[in-house]
Amino acid sequence: MQITFLGTSSGVPTRGRNVSSIAVRLPQRAEAWLLDCGEATQHQLLRSDVKISQITKIFVTHLHGDHIFGLPGLLASCGMAGNVSHIDLYGPSGLGEYLDACLRYSETRLSYSIKVHRVKEGLVWEDKEFYVMAAPLKHKVTAFGYRLVERDRAGKFDxxxxxxxxxxxxxxxxxxxxxxxxxxxxxxxxxxxxxCGEPQIGRKIAYCTDTIFCDSAVDLAQNADVLIHEATFAHQDSEMAFQRLHSTSTMAAQVALLANVKQLIMTHFSPRYAPGNAILLEDLVKEARMIFANTIPAHDFMTYDIAASMPIN
Structure with missing residues (x-):
């Protein structure tokens, strides 16, 4: 399982960071799943190693524009990729209506089928190899976090x-x-x-954005190999975080600590911490590591291989 960050900024894109989207590649299935799809995600995909034709599922956390404005364009382009036959989309109530309106008013005709699934708390999807859970987060609109789980496999047969x-x-x-x-x-x-040898424990990814610190995020992330958590604000700006229902770097670290995860990857950074400002992204990372040492910041096009437990680039 490989995680590729396609957008790591919050709210608006910057010169160095696009808005939210993450691709999870499943090489054993030749599939890629997207977590959110902010504006220009398809452009980010073209600059990455992720093949648009392999996208089979898209999980949307909430309906704010920086997480969904890339969907209509991506879906239109997928039809031209050649090998796309069907895409399942998962998200809160209203996602289907949004896509229907975009496709209808732009007179876009997809050459493949799509199905929009309304997400509720609990099991979202499953098959013999994987399953996906959802839990409500605490934001200004209905928002869900996701937990992607690879099922345990039997040990190698002798x-x-x-x-x-x-x-x-x-x-x-x-x-x-x-x-x-x-x-x-x-x-x-x-x-x-x-x-048979020892059972092979399945890998687990938790994705929590947008949200302020909440118990459901801790529950969702329990014992995950990787927790991807928003860290929009520095601890110094916690009052702003509470007002806007976003997390600080220290909140993300507290979730990771309480959930006993192996690795925390912070994302969804406010542009206010760009070079030249009083507080820098490096300061957010230091704050988080004071609470949870295994913390790294994401950047656009960073790929993280869970099996290797290290960033590739």
Whole structure:
């Protein structure tokens, strides 16, 4: 699982940062999922290694413009990518009406199907390999955070050991790989778990923006490999954060600490902390690390590989 940050600014784009969007790539499925889709996200995708044709799902946190203004253009372009057959979109009430109006008044005809799913608290989507949960955050409009979970997988099956035990290769290997107890023709009972290595724990990503500190964010992020959390303001500007229902760097760090996550990646930075101002982005990072040491700031086009637990660039 790889996370690519396509936009890390809050509210408005800057010369160095676009507005909110994140791509999560699933190489084993040749798929990419988007978390939010701010204005110009499709341009950011063209400058990244993420293929537009691989997008199958888009999860929207809330309906503020810096998180959705890129959707109509991206959906229109996806139809020209060649391989897109269907895209599922998930978000709060009103997302479907917004897209219907944009496509209708621009007379845009999509060459593929889309389906808009209204998000409620709890399970959003699942299959045999992954599932996605949502929880309400605390913002000026209805907003949800998301938790993307890769299901645990059975440990590697020891084929050579099974053959050495005179177990005939075939369908029975599939059952043993699942950890089942099998009775062989000769009467022996074989526990598949004894022929498998340690289970592979699935990876977990939590995405929380826009929100002020809230318990539901802590719950959503429990034991996540990566927590992506907004840090719009510095601690010094906490009064402004409370007024606008956004998080400070220290709030993001408190969520990470309480949720026992492995890595905190802060994003959604206010342009007020650009070079030349009294408080800089580096100051926000220092504040967060005083509470949660494993904190890094995101920047546009940064890619984070969860398996390697380190930023690639």
């Amino acid at each position: 084929v050579n050991r099974a053959i050495a035990m005179n177990i005939t290769p075939g369908p029975i290997f599939g059952e043993l790989k699942q950890g089942k107890v099998i009775t062989l023709a000769d009467g022996r009972m074989i526990n598949g778990k004894e022929l």
